[in-house]
Amino acid sequence: MTRFVLVAGAWLGSWAWDEVVPELRAAGHEAYALTLSGLAERRDEKRGGPIGLESHVRDIVDTIERQDLRDVVLVGHSYSGIPVGQAAERIGDRLSRVVFVDSNVPVDGESFVSGWPDGRAAVEASIAASGGFWPPLTAADFAGQGLTDAQITRLVSGSTPHPGATLTDRARLERSLAELPATYIKCLLDWPEPSPEVTELLKSENWRLVEMNTGHWPMFSQPHELSRILLGL
Secondary structure, eight states, X not given: OOEEEEEOOTTOXXXXXXXXXXXXXXXXXXXXXXXXXXXXXXXXXXXXXXXXHHHHHHHHHHHHHHTTOOSEEEEEEGGGHHHHHHXXXXXXGGEEEEEEESOOOOOTTOOGGGGOTTTHHHHHHHHHHTTTEEOOOOXXXXXXXXXXXXXXXXXHHHOOOEETHHHHSOOOOSSOGGGSOEEEEEETTTOSSOOHHHHHHTTSTTEEEEEESSOSOHHHHSHHHHHHHHHHO
């Protein structure tokens, strides 16, 4: 039996996986959808200090270790690929596979916004103007991503501001992600090609590429197909 641990991207919580988790469990596996610190139902949670990238890495590692999970397929979507990639390295032989769903991947010494040469200043300005949080997207931002009006409404209404420091803190890796067993799911409507960092990682014999003909939020636009891919791993 596989233990799936699923982490959604910026602005989202565990609720983003509501249509995926039941299918994984129906197939006889365990599935745990996490909400990262400062988001969704944990938005007002008090911690010992500011919420940064390391907070999100620890959220993931602590859940896996506290519940003594093994044979873990760790799934990260969008932004969460950065803390998920770091957590995958730290959990050692508990990891079966890490899956990046149209996501960023961590690069040692780089942050989420490091790869945004044109948009970085705008993101950082937006965070500064919003009290240290990255404001959620509007309905117009979801256009062209294979989503219905109802799905867009659900995304917009459920999103919460994202802790800004998690986007500007630098990732820390002890070894190359190419050494990990990994699958990258590329959603073609969002952008047809993986990023240069992912393209390089896909040269590793440990990595494989799967494509989905949908947009950046497949857990909403094609949850059954996404579940099928995850079960096929």
